Amino acid sequence: MLLINEIIRSRYLDSVLLMQISARASRFTGVISTSCMMGTPNNLAILREAGLLSEAGAGASPNDVVVAVKAEDETAMSGALKEIEGMLSSLESRQKADEGYRPRTLHSAADMLDGANLVVISIPGPYVKEEALKALSLGCHLMIFSDNVSLEQERFIKERARERNLLVMGPDCGTAIIQNVALCFANKVRRGSVGIVGAAGTGIQEATCILSRVGAGISHAIGTGGRDLSSAIGGITTLMALDILEKDPATSVVLIISKPPSPDVEEKILERASRLTKPVVINFLRGNPDQARLRKLAVAETLEEGALLSAELAGVKNPANLIPGEDLLERVLAEKARMSSGQKFLRGLYSGGTLCDETQILLSKSLGDVYSNVPLKPSLKLPDSKKSLGNCVIDLGDDEFTVGVPHPMIDYTLRCERLLREAQDPEVALILLDVVLGYGVHPNPAEPLVDAVEKARELARGRHLVFLAALCGLDEDPQNFRRQKEILEKAGVLVAFTNASAARCASAFMETIR
Numbered sequence: 073m074l075l076i077n078e079i080i081r082s083r084y085l086d087s088v089l090l091m092q093i094s095a096r097a098s099r100f101t102g103v104i105s106t107s108c109m110m111g112t113p114n115n116l117a118i119l120r121e122a123g124l125l126s127e128a129g130a131g132a133s134p135n136d137v138v139v140a141v142k143a144e145d146e147t148a149m150s151g152a153l154k155e156i157e158g159m160l161s162s163l164e165s166r167q168k169a170d171e172g173y174r175p176r177t178l179h180s181a182a183d184m185l186d187g188a189n190l191v192v193i194s195i196p197g198p199y200v201k202e203e204a205l206k207a208l209s210l211g212c213h214l215m216i217f218s219d220n221v222s223l224e225q226e227r228f229i230k231e232r233a234r235e236r237n238l239l240v241m242g243p244d245c246g247t248a249i250i251q252n253v254a255l256c257f258a259n260k261v262r263r264g265s266v267g268i269v270g271a272a273g274t275g276i277q278e279a280t281c282i283l284s285r286v287g288a289g290i291s292h293a294i295g296t297g298g299r300d301l302s303s304a305i306g307g308i309t310t311l312m313a314l315d316i317l318e319k320d321p322a323t324s325v326v327l328i329i330s331k332p333p334s335p336d337v338e339e340k341i342l343e344r345a346s347r348l349t350k351p352v353v354i355n356f357l358r359g360n361p362d363q364a365r366l367r368k369l370a371v372a373e374t375l376e377e378g379a380l381l382s383a384e385l386a387g388v389k390n391p392a393n394l395i396p397g398e399d400l401l402e403r404v405l406a407e408k409a410r411m412s413s414g415q416k417f418l419r420g421l422y423s424g425g426t427l428c429d430e431t432q433i434l435l436s437k438s439l440g441d442v443y444s445n446v447p448l449k450p451s452l453k454l455p456d457s458k459k460s461l462g463n464c465v466i467d468l469g470d471d472e473f474t475v476g477v478p479h480p481m482i483d484y485t486l487r488c489e490r491l492l493r494e495a496q497d498p499e500v501a502l503i504l505l506d507v508v509l510g511y512g513v514h515p516n517p518a519e520p521l522v523d524a525v526e527k528a529r530e531l532a533r534g535r536h537l538v539f540l541a542a543l544c545g546l547d548e549d550p551q552n553f554r555r556q557k558e559i560l561e562k563a564g565v566l567v568a569f570t571n572a573s574a575a576r577c578a579s580a581f582m583e584t585i586r
Contacts, residue, residue, distance in 0.1 A: 073104065073142065074149050077129030080137040080160070084110065086194040087217070089163075090137070095483035095514070097155045102148025103141065108156065111136040112196040114220055134196065178203065182210045189213060192255060193242075197221045200243060204229045208238055216242030216297070217256055223304045226297070230308040239312055242297040246273035249280065249293040257481065259510040260548040264289015266382045267323035269313040271296045271330040272357075274424025274508060275375055278544050278571055279329060279355075282379035285546065285569070286391040291323040292316075298425075301333035307341050314341075318348050326352045327382045329375065331429060332359040342367055351385040353378050357429050358448065374430060376572040397569045404566055404577040408584050410536035415501035418582050419494040420465030421487050423480040427506045427542065427571045428467040434575035438583055439463050446470055460494060463582070465504070481513040488524035495528035495537055501585055502538040503528075504578050506571060507560070509545025509553060516551060518559035525563050538581065539565040542574035 085093075090108040097106045107124050109115040111132025119125040124140040132138045139156055143149040175181035178191065191207040193200055197220025207214055214233065221229075221243040233240045241248050247270070248255040252263045259277055262284040270276040276293050283290060294316070296309040310328070317323045326348060333341060333356065345352045346367035354364040354371050355378035361371040370385070372378035376395075383391040418435070422428035425446065432442045442448070443464040445457035454461060457472060467473075468480040468487055480487050487505075494500050507517050514520075525539055541560055545553045557567050568574035 073144060074146065075124065075126055075140070075142045076149060076153070077124075077126040078139040078153070079111070079129065079132045080139065081133075082135050083137050084135065084195075085137055085163075087196075091478035091482050092512075093156055093159050095478040095485075096159060097141070097152040098478075098483060098485050100143075100148050100151040100155065102144040103152045104144065105140075105142045106152055106156070107138075107140045109138055109140075110134060110196055111138045112198060114198065115196065134199075178206045178210060182212070190215065190250065192217060194218055194256075197243070201225045201229060204240070205232065208233055208236055211236070211238070213239045214241065215245055215248055215255055215295070216240065217245060218242070219244040223299065223302070226299065227305055227308075230305065234308055234312065239294070239316065240309055241295045244299070245295040245297045247276045247293070248295040249276075249290055251292070252290075254511050257508075257510060257512045258293070259284070259544075259546055260550075261293075261546065262287070262289035263291075265291055265322060265324040265386050266327060267291045267317040267320060267325070268293040268327045268329060269296065269310055269317070270294070270328070271298050271300050271310070271333075272426035274506070274544070275329045275355075275357075275426035275430075277424075277508060277510060278375045278427060279327060279379040279382075281544055281546055282376060282395070282570060283383055286380070286383050286388055286394040288379075288383035288386045288388050288391070291320060298331075301330055301337045301341065303334040303336055305337075307333065307337045310341055311344055314344055314348065318350065324350060324387075325382050325385045326350055327355060327378055328352065329355045329378065329426075330359075331357050331426070338363065342369065345369055353381045353385070357426065358433060374434070374572040375426070376570040395569050395573075397567075397573060400566065400568055400573065401577050401580060404538065404540065404581045405584060407536070407538045407581065411501055411585055412498075412535050414498055415535065416582075416585060417460075417497075417499045418463045418465075418502045418504060418578055419460055419497075419500055420504040420578075421490055421494070422465060422467050422506050423469045423487065424506050424508055424544075425467050425469055427508075427544070428465055428469075430571055431504065431575045431578075432465050434572060435463065435465065435579050435582075438579045445472065460497070466490070481508050484514060484517060484520040484524075488520055491524045492528055492531060495531045498535065500537065502540060502578055502581060504574060505539070505541045506574075507541050507543045507545075507556065509543070509549040509551045509556060511550065514551075516556075518551075518556045521565070522559060522563040525565060540568065540574055540578055541565050542568045542571040544571065
């Protein structure tokens, strides 16, 4: 096994682009792992923990890009490095070919882009506060994609923004749609009248895709960052977003999506929502619906239900009838006849944290205990996240799996490797997946998944495995929903149009083979 680090001095690239470069290079046969990161102390620590930092790489500064490749042999190493060098060279050529001046600071960008009032920040966490304050001083709203920003700094930035009546989406905000413009991980959705406030990236993607599919469409989808509804932050962005949507003439219905808020913050959000002059749907996964109902607010248990309720309030008649796939349950249940004795467990491999949570909630209703690395209750936490137990649903996008490697929505390597391990367990009957389309994610996710499914069937040695995928996306997305669905189904993967539908079908199937 070989490990090499190369340093590109005085070159800044944002984390999303670096993850995409890593993902492309990791596809070479014989490449064990690749990572491209800025050389900040925190990132160097991540590379060291992942076994990807050499003595050469340890000499990088925060202004340098560190390229790390671990491979089985020289051929694989050379191929990966050439791929990375080619992508960087191509990027540099495109940048040089761009016409006009390319600003190097926020102030010069503001001078060049007269009227721009939103800044997207994707830099190492320790540098976010300084740049965020610069953007606020220019009168700009913020979307902070970066993570590793302390709670104290998040609150400080948001309080400063609130004083200026400016909105801060994030930190760790991966999805937003403003004025029909998709930011970071988002889909090409239909313009409409439903406004969304969400502390859940894939939750927003799922809801916006369903709303678009049934014809309701989106006015804005405002991401808040996952910690906004904690006691430490107090829902600052959520409350400001509700004020914005209240005043927005294009918004007729408001949908609020989140994992359960802190009780004190939930009280504030529900109280404010109850005073909105527009219909509000509350979708707090694992939340307390009684508190919302006491305030006469509509409550949804799943993302699917939240989207459909919102669509109905926006004037769409019988929106549930506009989602295809009525025969999916029948097709899933028909797989029972091909099962061998002893196959009794389900394994879920997810890239979206909110979708993973929702799946656990729905599965546990009929299957009981569901183990996870991010469980519904502490007693169900896996002792080792790399080893499944019983019925198990894993969030592969959790920080423990993304140390030094691209997110599983960008790079399917980790998920495919885990899928092959699960296929070799003689007690596994069904493998459940989410496949998220849109901007910034894998350009053709069906391709690596189909390869893994075919290999998994070989490893199963005659046992039949059911593969069920919740496909989140639209035909208008770069990957094209219909095309991805056709590729998956041709390989024998059953495809659901919503995550909730996939989880319900999986539950029904597992009940029949108990």
